Amino acid sequence: MKKLRVIWDxxxxxxxxxxxxxxxxxxxxxxxxVNTVLIxxxxxxxxxxxxxxxxxxxxxxxxxxxxxxxxxxxxxxRERYSGTLSLIFATPADFSTIIFGKILGxxxxxxxxxxxxxxxxxxxxxxxxxxxxxxxxxxxxxATVVCFITISTVIAYLLTLSRKTQLYxxxxxxxxxxxxxxxxxxxxxxxxxxPISYALSPTWAIKLMxxxxxxxxxxxxxxxxxxxxxxxxxxxxxxxxxLYQVIDRQVxxxxxxxxx
Amino acid sequence: MLxxxxxxxxxxxxxxxxxxxxxxxxxxxxxxPLLTLIFxxxxxxxxxxxxxxxxxxxxxxxxxxxxxCIFSLGTTFTGERYYGRLRSIIAAPVHKLAVVLQRGxxxxxxxxATVLIGFLAGSLIFGVDFTGINLGLFLLITFIAMFAAxxxxxxxxxxxxxxxxxxxxxxxxxxxxxxxxxxxxxxxxLPKAAQFISRIIPLTRSIEAANMLFEGVHxxxxxxxxxxxxxxxxxxxxxxxxxxxxxxxxxIQRATVDVF
Numbered sequence: 001m002k003k004l005r006v007i008w009d010x011x012x013x014x015x016x017x018x019x020x021x022x023x024x025x026x027x028x029x030x031x032x033x034v035n036t037v038l039i040x041x042x043x044x045x046x047x048x049x050x051x052x053x054x055x056x057x058x059x060x061x062x063x064x065x066x067x068x069x070x071x072x073x074x075x076x077x078r079e080r081y082s083g084t085l086s087l088i089f090a091t092p093a094d095f096s097t098i099i100f101g102k103i104l105g106x107x108x109x110x111x112x113x114x115x116x117x118x119x120x121x122x123x124x125x126x127x128x129x130x131x132x133x134x135x136x137x138x139x140x141x142x143a144t145v146v147c148f149i150t151i152s153t154v155i156a157y158l159l160t161l162s163r164k165t166q167l168y169x170x171x172x173x174x175x176x177x178x179x180x181x182x183x184x185x186x187x188x189x190x191x192x193x194x195p196i197s198y199a200l201s202p203t204w205a206i207k208l209m210x211x212x213x214x215x216x217x218x219x220x221x222x223x224x225x226x227x228x229x230x231x232x233x234x235x236x237x238x239x240x241x242x243l244y245q246v247i248d249r250q251v252x253x254x255x256x257x258x259x260x
Numbered sequence: 261m262l263x264x265x266x267x268x269x270x271x272x273x274x275x276x277x278x279x280x281x282x283x284x285x286x287x288x289x290x291x292x293p294l295l296t297l298i299f300x301x302x303x304x305x306x307x308x309x310x311x312x313x314x315x316x317x318x319x320x321x322x323x324x325x326x327x328x329c330i331f332s333l334g335t336t337f338t339g340e341r342y343y344g345r346l347r348s349i350i351a352a353p354v355h356k357l358a359v360v361l362q363r364g365x366x367x368x369x370x371x372x373a374t375v376l377i378g379f380l381a382g383s384l385i386f387g388v389d390f391t392g393i394n395l396g397l398f399l400l401i402t403f404i405a406m407f408a409a410x411x412x413x414x415x416x417x418x419x420x421x422x423x424x425x426x427x428x429x430x431x432x433x434x435x436x437x438x439x440x441x442x443x444x445x446x447x448x449x450l451p452k453a454a455q456f457i458s459r460i461i462p463l464t465r466s467i468e469a470a471n472m473l474f475e476g477v478h479x480x481x482x483x484x485x486x487x488x489x490x491x492x493x494x495x496x497x498x499x500x501x502x503x504x505x506x507x508x509x510x511x512i513q514r515a516t517v518d519v520f
């Protein structure tokens with residue numbers, strides 16, 4: 001109960017803190033709008049029937065991922081810059097709980113990018129967009145949120161040890177968008193890239209969402225994809241827990257949290 | 261005078277890159293821009309359903325300059341304020357146009373190198389045949405494009421004197437370039453009003469001229485495009501210089517050089 005309260009309070013504070021930053025507002029509001037315009041114009045004459053799925057999902061998820069890169073990943077550095085990193089690390093409320101609250105707050109707020117992407121496509125282009133399996137889409141969306149929370153946690157922990165966060169958060173944005181096939185199927189990537197794509201959980205989350213929008217004719221295929229995503233997410237959770245233990249130990253031995 | 265110009269330009273450039281090790285500098289200036297180019301080319305191959313990616317390799321190679329010309333140069337004055345040098349720069353008895361040009365010099369050279377590396381790598385990856393083009397003309401077009409883009413970055417940097425949301429401005433400007441310069445889809449697709457934006461931003465004419473080298477050179481048209489780009493770049497520097505003078509005067513009168 002106490003942990004839930006810490007998570008709830010951190011989540012609320014994080015949402016307020018994130019929203020006042022102009023860069024976060026760019027990722028949250030402007031990024032999905034301009035990406036929708038750019039991707040829609042690229043797909044407009046493609047002749048593909050279901051291209052709005054790629055446009056809306058792609059632009060929305062690119063915005064969501066940008067929010068994660070420039071907020072969840074960068075929050076550690078912001079805490080360090082503000083001189084509060086050591087305080088939240090040593091607090092009895094537990095560092096991992098606070099980080100979880102922050103990432104949860106950011107991810108929930110960042111879901112607005114999907115809605116904005118949809119609205120942009122609808123208002124500017126009157127793009128047709130129909131969800132064939134809304135129930136499955138809701139389940140997929142939930143799985144996507146959990147997937148992005150776990151991957152953000154791994155990245156946030158990794159960046160705790162570095163003070164070049166700004167460089168790294170710029171470096172992780174495009175490779176993930178490219179490898180996970182946010183705006184095209186990963187099957188068009190070269191064969192040697194695909195194992196990397198399949199090892200990244202967002203690839204499967206995006207597949208689930210696309211399948212739900214197109215309509216689930218084969219539930220077994222959907223639940224196989226869901227199972228793979230659940231398995232990868234479990235591995236990420238385990239990895240983040242191990243990382244936390246290593247980082248916690250290193251930080252206490254070296255006492256260099258603020259200067260890393 | 262000339263020696264001071266180059267030493268100041270080098271010092272400024274060195275100061276900006278000092279935080280990065282050589283490997284990180286290469287990663288930031290080459291690897292990430294190259295991945296961005298690959299992303300947009302793969303997206304184009306899927307959305308336009310084509311194997312001939314010459315237009316996208318050329319267009320996105322030119323867009324690789326945004327890292328340096330927009331982000332590095334755009335944060336010029338914000339950085340100076342952060343390090344406490346802004347007051348000294350404003351008060352120094354030096355021509356502000358020289359200050360502006362100093363900051364643009366080395367980033368422009370780095371951008372030219374990045375564009376050429378991007379073009380070569382992109383050509384190798386996506387099988388673009390550049391053996392038949394006039395490389396001297398291509399180099400000239402690249403230099404003029406980078407001159408104009410650096411001028412645009414400096415013009416944007418002035419916003420840093422009046423707002424704390426410079427990253428918002430720079431990111432939005434990057435998307436404006438990506439959407440309106442014709443790198444990812446033909447500008448003829450855009451509404452007439454939007455095509456006007458294409459004409460007043462850098463890179464549009466250079467990309468058109470560079471594409472012309474592959475599709476057949478019409479010399480009078482090529483000269484018109486290159487001269488237009490050079491004029492646009494010069495106008496950006498001049499406007500930047502005039503706006504700095506105005507902002508500087510206001511800041512001195514209000515004693516707010518170090519605040520927004």
